[in-house]
Amino acid sequence: MSTAAISDLAYDHLDDPEAAHREIRTARERGPIAMGPHGLEVLSHDLVRAVMRDDRFMVPKGFALAPQGVTSGPLWDRAANSLLCLDGAEHHRLRRLVAQAFTPKSAARMRAACIDVISGLLDDQPGACDMVTDIARPYPVPIICALLGAPRQDWQRFSAWAEDVLRLFSWDAAANQDAILTAWSELDAHVDGMIADRREHLTDDLLSDLIRCEDGGDRLSHDELLMLAGGLLMAGTDTTRNQLGAAIEDLCDHPDQWRLLHENPELAPRAVEELIRHRPIVFSTLRVTTEDVELAGHRVPAGTTVLANTASANRDPAVHDDPDHLDITREGAAPILTFGSGIHYCLGVHLAKLELSEALVTITARIPEPRVIARHPWKPLSGITGPTSLPVEFAHAEAA
Numbered sequence: 003m004s005t006a007a008i009s010d011l012a013y014d015h016l017d018d019p020e021a022a023h024r025e026i027r028t029a030r031e032r033g034p035i036a037m038g039p040h041g042l043e044v045l046s047h048d049l050v051r052a053v054m055r056d057d058r059f060m061v062p063k064g065f066a067l068a069p070q071g072v073t074s075g076p077l078w079d080r081a082a083n084s085l086l087c088l089d090g091a092e093h094h095r096l097r098r099l100v101a102q103a104f105t106p107k108s109a110a111r112m113r114a115a116c117i118d119v120i121s122g123l124l125d126d127q128p129g130a131c132d133m134v135t136d137i138a139r140p141y142p143v144p145i146i147c148a149l150l151g152a153p154r155q156d157w158q159r160f161s162a163w164a165e166d167v168l169r170l171f172s173w174d175a176a177a178n179q180d181a182i183l184t185a186w187s188e189l190d191a192h193v194d195g196m197i198a199d200r201r202e203h204l205t206d207d208l209l210s211d212l213i214r215c216e217d218g219g220d221r222l223s224h225d226e227l228l229m230l231a232g233g234l235l236m237a238g239t240d241t242t243r244n245q246l247g248a249a250i251e252d253l254c255d256h257p258d259q260w261r262l263l264h265e266n267p268e269l270a271p272r273a274v275e276e277l278i279r280h281r282p283i284v285f286s287t288l289r290v291t292t293e294d295v296e297l298a299g300h301r302v303p304a305g306t307t308v309l310a311n312t313a314s315a316n317r318d319p320a321v322h323d324d325p326d327h328l329d330i331t332r333e334g335a336a337p338i339l340t341f342g343s344g345i346h347y348c349l350g351v352h353l354a355k356l357e358l359s360e361a362l363v364t365i366t367a368r369i370p371e372p373r374v375i376a377r378h379p380w381k382p383l384s385g386i387t388g389p390t391s392l393p394v395e396f397a398h399a400e401a402a
Contacts, residue, residue: 009299011043017280017379018096019326019387026314034298040069040173040384041307042297043286046267047322047336049298050315056343059289060089060241066288070176077179079353080186081170085233086346093345099222100230100349103211109352111206116360117267125370130375130395133254137365138247145357151207152196163189165238167232170351172385180261186232193231197224205383208234223365238350241283242357244388246380251389254374256328263330264366270359273330277358279338280314280328285313287342294356295366312339369396390393 011029013022026045029036034046044050053059062068064081073076081087085096123137131137143161144154152160166185167180196209204210212227222230224372253260263273295302302308317325321336341348348354378391 007033008042009033009036011038011045013285014039014384016383017238017381019380019383022285022383023210023317026311026343027326028319030318035300038309040066040288041309042302043309043311044297045311045314045318047315047318047339050310050312050339051343053289053297053308053310054339054346056295057089057345058292058295059310060292061087061346062288062307063070063289064089065171065175066173067170067175070173073177075179077170077175080183085217089333094218096222096226096230097345097349099215099217099220100212100374103208103215104349104352106352108208108211109356112145112149112353113356113360115145116357117364119144120233120361120364121145122365130393132165133372133394134247134248134350135391138243138250138388140243141246141295141361142239142242142357146235149208149238149353150193150196150211150234150313151200151205156192159192160189160235161239164235167236168240168386170236172201172382189232189235190228193228194224196231197227219295220243234350237348238353240386241300242354244283245278245354246284246358246361247388247392248281249274249358249372250365251392252277252281252328253366254330254372257371257384259330261370262373263362264370267363267367269330270363271355272332273362274355274358275334275335275338276328276330277362279322279339280316282313282316282340283386283389284340285383286311304354310339315339369394372396 008030009032010023013025016022033156034044034049036045038312044053056344064072064078064087067073067081069077084090085093088096107142119141123140143164146155147157147160163185164179167189169175169182175182196281197213200210200213204213209231212230250370253263263269289303289310291302291306291308293304316338319325341351372394373396375393375395378389380389381387
């Protein structure tokens with residue numbers, strides 16, 4: 003591949019998202035692609051969307067394991083056979099089967115659970131708290147447990163399993179193989195018992211819905227049910243808790259926007275889109291070329307790692323007016339690409355947006371004017387990132 007006119011881009015060493023966005027903006031102004039520490043990075047909105055929708059760019063088997071030297075063994079097998087790594091006919095089959103269980107209507111039945119959980123967390127705060135550790139971090143697991151039909155006593159176990167299994171998506175997964183595999187096996191064993199119980203007594207939960215899924219006589223196998231339930235826990239835990247923390251931080255940094263949402267809760271769905279666009283907790287998604295491809299006039303050989311930089315795409319001035327400005331009333335914006343595009347578009351998008359909307363409405367309603375006590379760095383930007391801490395104080399918390 004010719005590297006002429008391709009600039010270098012490095013931001014994963016930073017712990018401030020806005021500093022990272024400045025580095026990315028500078029690189030994007032030089033050209034639509036750049037060379038990052040983990041491979042070629044595509045930066046423009048149009049090019050990122052094209053890469054995510056082009057079947058010549060596939061999710062690499064094992065995610066980022068191969069670059070870390072892991073290409074076989076139990077961890078590799080687990081990762082390579084997950085829904086995110088499947089492509090072709092098998093991927094289409096599974097998506098077709100489970101799509102009926104991930105509709106807006108299915109997500110909407112969790113609205114009361116979202117409100118109950120976030121309200122309960124806020125009830126425990128006397129006038130000061132850490133919005134990350136006290137609110138955002140514990141928020142999603144009870145909702146995922148309720149979605150799957152798991153009882154309250156399972157919350158802590160599910161949370162611990164999710165934290166360990168999610169290390170699979172980091173650039174140090176190879177160093178944490180034992181912890182990942184142990185947690186994954188324990189999760190499978192627990193969900194296995196839940197599946198056996200549901201087969202005897204179907205209920206109104208997602209696990210029962212997945213068992214009911216049928217298309218032309220085709221149904222999910224037991225192993226596929228385990229994979230999907232575990233995948234939901236992974237996808238729906240760390241992303242939601244980190245994005246909620248990032249959104250709260252962003253609103254704290256823009257008190258006019260906090261007040262606007264406090265006074266106009268109907269803006270919440272639009273606010274969620276804008277906050278994810280402006281301060282995402284996933285900066286890029288990984289692909290590998292299956293054949294030689296031309297990108298922005300450069301030949302990219304087959305087998306090349308390409309990162310579709312969705313954080314850059316979501317701030318591309320070619321499709322977003324004043325993209326570095328946070329505006330929860332923004333209208334007519336191009337679709338954000340954080341949830342993907344094409345065949346790997348996030349199945350849980352409706353639930354994720356509902357969780358964030360209900361949390362932000364409740365938080366801003368009950369805390370009119372938070373004051374950030376101290377600033378803390380973000381987690382590494384190369385994986386699922388977000389603020390490590392956000393201590394705030396507030397004059398009072400109004401009753402819901």
